[in-house]
Amino acid sequence: MKALLKYEFRKTWFAKLIFLGITAVAEIAFLIGIALGPAHETGERLVTIGALVLFMVAMFGVFIIGVQSVLTLHRDMNTKQGYMLYMTPRTSYQILGAKTLENGLSILLSGAFFFLLGFLDITLLFSRFGTLQQLWDFFQDMLHAINKEITLNTQTILCLTVSFLASWLATVSMAYLADILSSALLNGKRFNGIITFLIFILLSVLLGWLQDVLQPARVAIDAGLLIRGGVSLAFSVLLYCASAWIMDRYLSV
C-alpha cells in the first residue's frame, strides 16, 4: 500500500507544485501589501490582488486535485500505462484504495492548509486594516438580521469547509465509480458515455436525498453541516467498496 500511495502522489505532484508556487507568490504579495499598510496605495493593491489569487487557488486547487485524480484513474484503466499498476501483485481494493486515500488526503491537506492560511491572513488583515473589521461586523449583523441562527464565526467556517471537502470527496468517488463502470462493464457498448453520465447524475441525486433524509429537521447549522459531511464520507466508503468490487471482477487491461 505504501508503494502504491507513493506512486499515486508522484503522478499528481507536478500540478500540486504549480499550485504551491502560485500560492507562495500570492502570499508574498499579500504580506508585502500588509507590511506597507493601508496608507500606501500599492499596499492596498497588493493585498487585494494577493487575497483574490489566494481565494481562487484555494477554490480551484481543491477542485482540480479531484478532477486530476479522476483523469489519472481513467488513464490507468484505458491506456497502456495501466500495466504498471495491474501487473503488480496488488488487488483492485489496494489500487483503488491508494487512489482514494491519496485524493482524500490531498483534498483534506490542501483544505486544511488554505483554511489555516486564510485564518492567519484575515487575522493579520484586520489587525492592520482596522476599517475592514467594521465592514466584517456590518456583514455579520446583516446575516444575523436575516436569520438569527447564522453567525459567521471560525467554528461555522470550519464546519462549512469540512462539509464542502467531504462532499467533494464523495463527488470524486462517484466519478470513480462511473468511470470504472464505463471501462469495465460498458466498454465498447453503445451509449457508454451517456449511460456513465446518467449514473453519475443519479448517484449525485441519491447523495443529496440521503443528506436531506438523514439530517434531523431541527438542528443547529454547524451540526447540520457536519451531518451532511458525515453522510458524504459514509457514501464515499460505500462507493469505494462497490467500485473496487467491480474492478476486481470485471476490469481487464
Place this chain on the structure above:
Amino acid sequence: MLKSEDIVRRFGAKTAVDHVTLSLEAGHVYAMLGPNGSGKTTWMKMAAALMKPTEGRMLFQGAPVSVESRRHVAYMSTEPYFYSWMTVRDAGRYYDDFFEDFSMSHYEELLRDMELEMSMKTRTLSSGMAAKLKIALTLARDAQVYMLDEPFNGIDLLARDQIRACILREATPEKLLLLSSHLVEEMEAIADRAVFIRQGKLIEVCDLEQLREQRQQSMADRYREIYGHAEVAQ
C-alpha cells in the same frame, strides 16, 4: 506449471480465444506462434491475471491465476507502458518497490548488456531501446514464469542478438519461458517447443527436436504448413 482449461475469451461477438486447453511445463522455452489476431496476447494476458476469461480456467501451479500468482509470473506486454516522467532508474525502482523477486544488481547488469543508461528518460527512448528496457525489467525478476509478448517487435538485428542472449541466459530447468513473435526464424534459435494458435484455437504444441527428427521439419516449415494452407483456404 501454467495451464489453461477450456479457456474462452470473447470481446462482444468476436471470440479471441476459443476453448484452449494448454499445459506448459518448467524447463522449456515455448514459442507461441500465430498470425495477428490469433489470440496469443489475449491468452498471455489471461495467464498474467490481467484479463478475466469468459469461460474456463487459467491455472498457475494448480491454483487459479490471481494477484498472488503475479508474484511469480513476469509478464512483458508488447507495447511500452512506462509512466512518462520515468527514467530508466525510476522504472527499476518501481519494479523494486513492487516485486520481491526483482534484483537491482541484475537489472544493472542487464542494462549494461543492453547498452542502456540509468539516466535515460523512458519517453525519449526509441522503440528498440524501450523494448530492451522492458526485457531488462522483466528478466531482472527471479520469477518462475516469464511471458514476453513480441520481444523482437520493431528492433534491429544487433539489438535482437542482445535480447536473445539475455533471454537464453535466464532459461533454467526451474523456469518456464513463453515468447510470442512473428519472427519465426528468430524464435527457432531460442525455443525448444512451439505452440501454434489460429483464430483463437489451439492447433498444436510440438517439441522442436522431435519435429526435426521425426518429420524433418523446422519450426518455420511447420508454420508455413499450418498457416500457409489456412491462407490458401481462406
